[in-house]
Each structure stands twice: as structure tokens, then as C-alpha cells.
Amino acid sequence: MRYWLIKSEPDVFSIDxxxxxxxxxxxxxxxxxxxxxxxxxxxPGDLALFYHSSTNxxxxxxxxxxxGEPYPDPTQFDPKSEYHDPxxxxxxxxxxxVDFEFVAKFDAEIPLQQMKxxxxxxxxxxxxxxxxxxxxxxxxxxxxxVCKLARWKP
DNA sequence: GCCAACGTTGGC
DNA sequence: GCCAACGTTGGC
Numbered sequence: 001m002r003y004w005l006i007k008s009e010p011d012v013f014s015i016d017x018x019x020x021x022x023x024x025x026x027x028x029x030x031x032x033x034x035x036x037x038x039x040x041x042x043x044p045g046d047l048a049l050f051y052h053s054s055t056n057x058x059x060x061x062x063x064x065x066x067x068g069e070p071y072p073d074p075t076q077f078d079p080k081s082e083y084h085d086p087x088x089x090x091x092x093x094x095x096x097x098v099d100f101e102f103v104a105k106f107d108a109e110i111p112l113q114q115m116k117x118x119x120x121x122x123x124x125x126x127x128x129x130x131x132x133x134x135x136x137x138x139x140x141x142x143x144x145x146v147c148k149l150a151r152w153k154p
Numbered sequence: 155g156c157c158a159a160c161g162t163t164g165g166c
Numbered sequence: 167g168c169c170a171a172c173g174t175t176g177g178c
Contacts, residue, residue, distance in 0.1 A: 032161090053176060129159080132160060132161085159176100162173075162174095163170100164170100165169095165171105166168085
């Protein structure tokens, strides 16, 4: 059982969108490290902090769960998609994703600022300066602490 | 809108 | 393989 943090711009896809959709392919990731996390390290049942980025204030809005095994991101082969990648080989797709399913929306978002100020979250990858990765691993103790701040229990 | 901190691209 | 130029992310 691993824990993760996944970033999304709420204008594009928010925790409310996920709640409505129930399950969603995490398409459009075009960063190798983030892809490797989904392809190699995620397992069905893993839990993720759902983080709202590029919004005021940014912060963790809820919880999502890895809903299945990794598979090729269909948008890479779709010429109409903004995520179309014409250089990705059809017989060896470059971009791999997993589906996430909705688990919970926090009563109140946990703001990035509050997380930065909390000594219990020292060392969390997403809090480190210059981290732009859209998918980062989260230590169990950090995951549990954020849930505690949100007064949410699995 | 600014800009720091990256990641990617491509000439050499 | 180096590295300058360029593009992107995302907090502020």
C-alpha cells in the first residue's frame, strides 16, 4: 500500500469533477517521472491526496484511489486531443496512466501554506522548493497527518 | 503577470 | 555528450 499526491488545476478537473465522474483516467501526464510512478509504482487501492494547483489558495481538497492497472493513455493517439503525441510509437506507447476513483472531499481544503508551516510534514516532496512534479510519492505518516488535519478517517 | 526552477530540444 | 535556447509549471 503506497500513498501519493496528484495535482490538478480545479478549473480543468477538480475534486468535484472526480466526485461526479466517480472514476477518471488520469490522462495528459507528459512527464516521465510522473509516468513512471503510474506505470511502475502504483497499485490498485493506493490512496492519493488530491491537490488543487494554480488556484488561490492551493491545497489538498480530498482523497482519490488508484482504481485499476496501468494502461496506455488514449489521448496520445488522438490527433484532436491537446495531449496528442504523434511521436509515440503505437506498438510501444510512451504515455501510461491509471484510473483514479473518488474517495472523499474534505470539508475544508488544507492550504499549501498551512502544510509548509507544519513540522509534522517536514520532508514532504510536494513542499520542497521547485517541485513541479504533478505526481509525487507521499510517506504514510505524512498522508495520515494531512487526513488528520482534515478530520477525515479512511 | 512575474519569474524561479526545472525539463526538453537540437545544433554542434 | 555538452549546453544554450526554449517551453512549462505553479506559487506568489
